[in-house]
Amino acid sequence: MPDVAGLVPRPWxxxxxxxxxxTEDTRIFLVTGPPGTGKTVFAARLAAPEDEHDTPGGxxxxxxxxxxxxxxxxxxxxxxTLDALDFVRALSGALARRIPRFADALAASAAGAAAVxxxxxxxxxxxxxxxxxxxxxxxxxxxxxxxxxxFAHLVRRPxxxxxxxxxDERLLVVVDDLSAGYRYDSxxxxxxxxxxxxxxxAELPDVLRFVVTARPDPWVLRDLPPPALDLRADRPAGEDDxxxxxxxxxxxxxxxxxxxxxxxxxxxxxxxLYARHVVERLPAGGEVPPDPPADLPEGLTGLYRAWFRxxxxxxxxxxxxxxxxxxxxxxxxxxxxxxxxxxxxxxxxPRSRVRRVLEECAQFLLGAPRSGPxxxxxxxxxxxxxxxxxxxxxAHHAVLRYFVRRHGDDWxxxxxxxxxxxATHAAAIGELAILVNRPDFLxxxxxxxxxxxxxxxxxxxxxxxxxxxxxxxLADRDRGERASYLxxxxxxxxxxxxxxxxxxxxxxxxxxxLWASMLRHHPGRVVGAHPGGVLAMLWFPxxxxxxxxxxxxxxxxxxxxxxxxTVLGVLTLPSGTPAARLALLGTxxxxxxxxxxxxxxxxxxPERMEVTGSVPAxxxxxxxxxxxxxxxxxxxxxxxxxxxxxxxxxPFTGEPVTEPVPAHEGPVLxxxxxxxxxxLSGGADGAVILWGLHGEIDRQPVIRPPDPPTWCGTTTFLxxxxxxxxxxxxxxxxxxxxxxxxxxxxxxxxxxxxHEPAAWQLDTAFLSEGLLLQSRMRRGRNGYADVLREVRxxxxxxxNPDDGPPESREIVLLSGG
Numbered sequence: 001m002p003d004v005a006g007l008v009p010r011p012w013x014x015x016x017x018x019x020x021x022x023t024e025d026t027r028i029f030l031v032t033g034p035p036g037t038g039k040t041v042f043a044a045r046l047a048a049p050e051d052e053h054d055t056p057g058g059x060x061x062x063x064x065x066x067x068x069x070x071x072x073x074x075x076x077x078x079x080x081t082l083d084a085l086d087f088v089r090a091l092s093g094a095l096a097r098r099i100p101r102f103a104d105a106l107a108a109s110a111a112g113a114a115a116v117x118x119x120x121x122x123x124x125x126x127x128x129x130x131x132x133x134x135x136x137x138x139x140x141x142x143x144x145x146x147x148x149x150x151f152a153h154l155v156r157r158p159x160x161x162x163x164x165x166x167x168d169e170r171l172l173v174v175v176d177d178l179s180a181g182y183r184y185d186s187x188x189x190x191x192x193x194x195x196x197x198x199x200x201x202a203e204l205p206d207v208l209r210f211v212v213t214a215r216p217d218p219w220v221l222r223d224l225p226p227p228a229l230d231l232r233a234d235r236p237a238g239e240d241d242x243x244x245x246x247x248x249x250x251x252x253x254x255x256x257x258x259x260x261x262x263x264x265x266x267x268x269x270x271x272x273l274y275a276r277h278v279v280e281r282l283p284a285g286g287e288v289p290p291d292p293p294a295d296l297p298e299g300l301t302g303l304y305r306a307w308f309r310x311x312x313x314x315x316x317x318x319x320x321x322x323x324x325x326x327x328x329x330x331x332x333x334x335x336x337x338x339x340x341x342x343x344x345x346x347x348x349x350p351r352s353r354v355r356r357v358l359e360e361c362a363q364f365l366l367g368a369p370r371s372g373p374x375x376x377x378x379x380x381x382x383x384x385x386x387x388x389x390x391x392x393x394x395a396h397h398a399v400l401r402y403f404v405r406r407h408g409d410d411w412x413x414x415x416x417x418x419x420x421x422x423a424t425h426a427a428a429i430g431e432l433a434i435l436v437n438r439p440d441f442l443x444x445x446x447x448x449x450x451x452x453x454x455x456x457x458x459x460x461x462x463x464x465x466x467x468x469x470x471x472x473x474l475a476d477r478d479r480g481e482r483a484s485y486l487x488x489x490x491x492x493x494x495x496x497x498x499x500x501x502x503x504x505x506x507x508x509x510x511x512x513x514l515w516a517s518m519l520r521h522h523p524g525r526v527v528g529a530h531p532g533g534v535l536a537m538l539w540f541p542x543x544x545x546x547x548x549x550x551x552x553x554x555x556x557x558x559x560x561x562x563x564x565x566t567v568l569g570v571l572t573l574p575s576g577t578p579a580a581r582l583a584l585l586g587t588x589x590x591x592x593x594x595x596x597x598x599x600x601x602x603x604x605x606p607e608r609m610e611v612t613g614s615v616p617a618x619x620x621x622x623x624x625x626x627x628x629x630x631x632x633x634x635x636x637x638x639x640x641x642x643x644x645x646x647x648x649x650x651p652f653t654g655e656p657v658t659e660p661v662p663a664h665e666g667p668v669l670x671x672x673x674x675x676x677x678x679x680l681s682g683g684a685d686g687a688v689i690l691w692g693l694h695g696e697i698d699r700q701p702v703i704r705p706p707d708p709p710t711w712c713g714t715t716t717f718l719x720x721x722x723x724x725x726x727x728x729x730x731x732x733x734x735x736x737x738x739x740x741x742x743x744x745x746x747x748x749x750x751x752x753x754x755h756e757p758a759a760w761q762l763d764t765a766f767l768s769e770g771l772l773l774q775s776r777m778r779r780g781r782n783g784y785a786d787v788l789r790e791v792r793x794x795x796x797x798x799x800n801p802d803d804g805p806p807e808s809r810e811i812v813l814l815s816g817g
Contacts, residue, residue, distance in 0.1 A: 008241055008244045008245045008248060009241075009244075010038070010042070010241050012235075012236050012239055012241075013031075013042055013229065013231070016228065016229050016234075017029060017046075017065075017211070017229075018065070020228060021065060021066070021209075026225060026228075027198040027199070027204070027206070027208070027209045027210060028194065028195070028198045028199070028209070028210045028211075028212060028224060028225050028228075029209070029210070029211045029212070029228045029229075030212055030213075030214065030224050030225060030226070030227045030228050030229075031211070031212070031213045031214075031227065031228065031229045031230075031231065032213070032214055032215065032216045032221075032227040032229070032230045032231070033213075033215070033216070033230055033231030033232050034215065034216070034232060034271070034300075035215065035271075035273065035300060035378065035379065035380035036271040036272055036273030036274055036300055036378075036380060037231040037232055037270055037271055037272065038231055038272050039176060039177065039213035039214075039231065040073065040176050040177065040213070041272070042213065042231075043071065043073065043174050043175075043176035043211070043213055044071075044073075044176075046068060046071075046172075046174055046211060047068045047071030047174045065172070066169070066170040066171050066172045066209070067098075067169075067171055067172065068171075068172045068173070068174050069091075069094050069095060069098050069171040069172065069173060069208075070090060070091050070094040070095075070173050070174070071174040071175075071176075072087060072090060072091075072173070072174065072175045072176070072190075073175075073176045073177065074175065074176060074177040074178060074180040074181055074190065075177075075180065076177075076180040076379050076382075077333065077334050077335060077375065077376075077379075077382070078334060078335045079334075079424065079448065079449065079452060080335075080446075080448060081180075082180060082181045082189075082190070083448065084147045084181075084188050084189060084190050084192070084193050085147055085150055086448075087175075087190045087193070088147060088150045088151050088154055088155060088193070089150075089154065091154075091155055091173060092106065092154035092155050092158070095155065095158070095159065095171075096158075098171065099159075099162050099167055101161060101162040101165045101166075101167060102158045102159060102161070102162040102167075103158075104161075105157065105158035105159075105161035105162060106154065106158040146553075146554050147188055147193055148193070148196070148197075148576070149553075149554060149555065149576055149577075149578075151193065151197060152576045152577075153577075155197075155204075156197070156203060156204055156205075159204070159205050159207070159208065160205055163205045163207060167207065168207065169207065170206075170207050170208075170209060171207060171208055171209070172209055172210070172211055173208060173209070173210045173211070174210075174211045174212075175190060175194065175210065175211075175212045175213070176212075176213045177213060177214065177215075177379075178190060178191040178194075178212055178213070178214040178220050178224075179191075179214045179215040179217045179219075179220045180379070182217070182219050182220065189223070191212075191214065191220050191223045191224060192223045194210050194212060194223075194224070195223035195224045195225075196223075198210050199225065212224070216230065231270065232269070232270050235270050240265075242265050242268050242270060242271075242272065242275055243261065243265045245272060245275060245276075246261045246264050246265055246268075246275050246279060247261060249275075249276070249279045249280075250279060250282070256289055256290075256291070257289070259291065259292060260282060260289055260292050263292040263293075263296060264278050264279060264292075264296070267296035267297075267298075271299070271300060273300060273378065273380070274299070274300055274303055277303055277307070277363060278296065278303070280363050281307075300380050300384075301380075301384055304380075304381060304384045305384070305388070308389060311360070312360070312361075322349070322353055322356070322357060323357055323361075324389070324390055324391070325346075325347035325348075325349065325395075325398070326343055326347055326349070326354055326357040326358070327357070327361070327385055327389070327390055328385075328390035328391055328392065328394065328395035328398075329343055329346045329347060329395050329398060329399060330343075330365070330374065330375060330376050331376065331382055331385045331386050331390050331392060331395060332392055332395045332396050332399060332425065332428075333375055333376075333399075334417075334420070334421035334424055334425075335375075335417070335420060335421055336367070336373045336375060337366070337367055337372065337373040337374045337375030337376075338372060338373055338374060338375075338417065339371065339372035339373045339374075339417075340354055340355070340358075340370070340371055340372045340374075341372075342372070342373075342402070342415070342417065343372070343374070345402045345405075345406065346398045346399055346402045347398070355370065358374060363377075364376060364377050364378075364381050365377055373417075393428075393429055396425045396426075396428045396429045397429055397431075399422070399425045400422065400425050400426050400429070400431060400434070403415070403417075403418040403422050404434060406418075408438075410440065411438055411440040411441040411443075411444045411445075412440050412443065412444050412479065412505070412506075414441075414444055419444050419445050419446055420445075420446045420449060421446075421449060422435065422445070422449075423435055423436075423445055423446075423449045423450045423452075423453040424449055424452070424453060426453065427452075427453035427454075427456050427459075430458070432453050432454070432456075432459050433459065433461065433464075435450075436450070436454070436459065436461065436463050436464050436467060437461060437463050438463075439463065439483075439486070439498065439501040439502050439505060440505055442463060442466075442467055442482075442486060443479050443482045443483045443486065443502070443505055443506070444479060447471050447472070447474040447475050447482075448475065450467060450471060451467070451468075451471045451472065454467060454468055454471070462490075462493075462495045462497070462498050463498055465493060465495075466486055466489045466490045466493060466495060466498050467486065467489075469489040469492065469493065470485045470486050470488070470489035473485050474486075478510075479505075479506055480506045480508065480509035480510055481509065481510060481511070483502050483503075483505045483506050483509065484502075484509055484510075484511055484512055484513055486498075486502045487499050487502035487503050487512070487513055488513040490502060491513060533552060533553055534550050534551070534552060535551050535552060535553060535578060535579065535580050535581075536550070536551040536579065536580060536581050536582040537549070537550050537551070537582070538550075538582040538583070538584060538593075540559070540584070540593075540606055541584075541591075546561055546562045546563050547559060547560065547561060547562070547568065548560045548562060549582060549593065549606070551578075551579035551580065551581070551582050551595060552578070552579060553578040553579075554578070555572060555573040555575065555576045555577055555578060555579055555597065556570055556571065556572050556573070556579065557570070557571040557572075557573070557579050557582070557593075557595055557604070558570050558571075559571075559606070559609055568609070569609035570609075571595075571604055571609050571610065571611065573595065573597050573602050573611070574602075574611060574614075575597055575598075575599075575600055575602075577597040577598045577599065577600070578597060578598065579595050579596075579597050580596050580597060580598065580622075580623070580624070581595070581596035581623065581624075581625065581626040582594070582595060582596075582626075583596075583626050583627060583628045583637065584606070584628065585628045585635050585637065585651055586635060589607075591606055591607075592604070592605070592606070592612070592651065593605070593606040594626065594628065594637055594651055596617075596623040596626045596639070597623075598617075598622040598623060599616075599617050599619075599622060599623070600614050600615065600616055600617055601614065601615040601617060601623065601626065601637065601639070601649075601651070602614045603615065603651060603652070613652070615637070615649060615650075615651055615652075615654040616654055617639060617641070618639075618641060618645065618647065618660065620643075621641040621642045621643040621645065622641065622642050623639050623640070623641060623642075624640055624641060624642050624667045624668055624669065625639070625640030625668045625669060625670055625671040625681070626638070626639055626640070626671060627671035627672055627673040627679060628651075628673060629648075629673025629678075629679055629693070630673075631648065631657060631693050634650075635651060636648045636649065636650060636651065636657050636693075637649055637650075637651045638671050638673055638679045638693075639671075640663070640664075640667075640668025640669075640670075640671050640681060640683075641667070641668060642667045642668075643667075644662055644663055644664040644665055644666055644667065644668060644683065644685075645660045645661065645662060645663065645668070646660070646661050646663040646664075646668060646671070646679070646681055646691065647659070647660040647661065648679075648693055657693075658693060661691075663681050663683065663689060663691070664681065664683025664684065664685050664687060664689075665683070665684075665685040666683055666684035666685050667683065667684045668681055668682075668683050668684075669682055669683055669684055670682040670715040670729075671715070672715045678690060678691065678692055678693065679691050679693060680715045680729075681715070682715040682729050688715060688729040715728065715729045
């Protein structure tokens with residue numbers, strides 16, 4: 001936050017702000033103005049404690065205003081201040097520290113989205129239990145989470161809970177320089193988020209208001225309401241704040257000084273930066289200045305240009321040999337800037353010459369002039385240098401060469417600046433491969449910077465793909481954990497060489513992966529895609545058999561036409577929570593689509609593609625599995641929870657049909673129903689259990705006990721027309737257990753192995769000649785034909801041999817991920 005010492009009062013601005021707070025219903029107070037008109041100073045004064053910004057004798061005592069819960073200053077040279085997700089995380093943490101009830105509700109809200117949000121308390125690392133008190137909040141948000149979804153879980157819902165509990169005190173959020181974000185991401189910006197959530201009463205309780213500043217940039221203004229105040233256009237006639245500022249900084253009184261003051265005030269036209277630079281170039285110590293010129297330079301850019309030509313570019317040789325290398329490096333510098341030692345290494349100049357440049361340019365710099373780090377003082381000066389004076393691309397090359405030369409053999413010992421910002425420099429000149437092909441750099445580097453750099457097109461290779469997969473998990477973790485996550489991602493992608501490289505780094509770690517695997521898809525056709533992935537998929541039985549329903553983490557359900565590869569419709573869940581499971585209740589015109597979304601089951605009309613109702617789930621634990629079945633002639637839904645509970649409920653009234661039963665030690669991962677009031681469950685504890693639902697849930701024989709310790713990710717349960725039925729379960733050790741029961745009470749059991757290493761989905765269908773089992777697995781290891789042959793030979797020998805083979809039928813395989 002800028003230093004507010006020595007600022008002049010500007011009562012006309014604060015009066016407009018106070019009137020908005022008292023009388024207006026809009027939740028955004030937007031202040032605009034060109035660079036140098038005092039936007040950041042206004043934000044800093046508003047955010048500063050009262051004893052820091054009240055100027056003695058200025059008459060600008062602070063009136064009664066809501067407290068500022070968060071002051072966020074966007075900096076175009078530091079991407080960490082521009083990321084919308086990071087802003088959501090900072091706002092949530094600030095509200096949790098300010099509102100006790102918010103902190104409690106935050107833990108519960110995050111538990112409802114445990115797959116994507118983790119909150120750390122002071123004592124534990126991991127997911128905070130619902131109801132736990134959150135202190136010194138640190139929030140990790142996966143970058144794959146849409147910003148609006150993160151805002152709903154981390155800000156809106158906890159704030160609604162606090163308001164419902166009695167919190168009615170208004171709070172202010174101050175955000176400075178929203179225009180800086182458009183250089184970082186032109187779509188997912190802080191400005192867009194604030195415009196959406198504050199402009200819609202349903203998105204945010206009225207206790208939170210935003211005071212924001214921006215340049216009068218149309219890209220910013222499109223997302224926000226009309227400016228409440230423009231610091232140039234709305235400046236009252238006769239307002240003398242610039243004059244007061246100039247007189248305060250002039251060293252003496254007298255006719256010559258008054259003449260200079262008049263000229264500076266007229267030329268500044270409300271621009272404090274302009275006035276500051278002109279005044280700083282006048283004689284000090286009471287010396288009488290010469291008469292001012294008839295015309296001072298026009299605007300900040302004109303002032304920069306005049307200074308440059310008069311003082312810096314007197315000799316072109318001196319400029320190119322001395323000044324340009326240093327100023328170019330500072331123009332592209334990020335964050336807090338570069339130290340003297342780094343500037344010497346980047347430019348190849350001795351320390352004395354670098355110091356000379358910094359001392360002569362001191363009025364345009366921030367930082368320690370003799371040690372550093374040093375950075376340019378304002379974005380307007382950076383823009384001027386980049387557009388008119390320095391070679392930006394050469395400067396990026398120089399910065400990259402210096403740090404590669406210094407740390408290329410050991411990135412784990414690299415300087416903080418290199419870890420935080422070097423990927424940005426490399427990406428700007430298309431040289432990112434130099435860094436991302438080094439596993440030690442990927443472990444040492446700040447994850448946000450690397451991921452932003454990797455978002456640019458053209459960066460490929462095994463390490464780039466590994467980082468894209470795991471990078472969002474690395475924020476706020478130590479280097480040992482980063483190496484473990486990257487090693488695990490390499491295993492999942494089948495990149496053994498990369499996994500070995502990450503395994504060789506930092507042997508002392510909290511944990512190390514032994515193996516990991518990811519299902520690979522080999523599509524013949526791509527029907528479409530969900531932003532953020534597909535969590536569930538269901539074949540919808542229309543007469544033409546060409547509709548598939550998919551569910552996604554962004555809280556949407558899409559209906560796809562397989563013939564045209566188009567979306568027939570999109571259903572958005574009112575809760576905005578991830579749509580994690582799908583089930584179809586009933587058939588024909590009476591069919592109802594059930595969508596499990598963590599803490600609720602939404603009901604929808606699949607024909608109209610509209611939400612028709614909802615069933616609340618058990619509080620405190622998200623739904624992790626769901627299956628429809630029939631109990632005593634009526635449709636019920638069996639729900640499995642993250643705490644291992646299984647319970648059947650009426651999908652239309654929400655009333656429990658059975659008591660909750662602790663079925664598994666750990667989350668219920670799969671449920672299958674449909675035979676004689678029975679349901680088959682599989683859990684993270686590896687057990688697969690058949691349950692009877694006759695008013696109570698009765699435990700039936702276990703298909704496979706949890707020994708050895710593997711988890712069951714999928715189950716299926718199907719009856720045939722002749723009294724036969726089959727049970728199947730897929731495990732994390734790559735084995736699929738199959739039991740086929742004949743009409744003579746005989747049982748045939750086998751285990752099909754060879755998955756790499758986990759079986760994720762099972763589909764069964766009784767054809768005329770017997771059971772067809774389809775198991776999703778990695779190509780080349782027990783493919784579809786191999787499984788079909790093994791099932792037929794082991795279980796179906798002699799069953800209706802005169803019927804045609806399944807190969808004569810059209811088979812469509814669908815996968816989503």
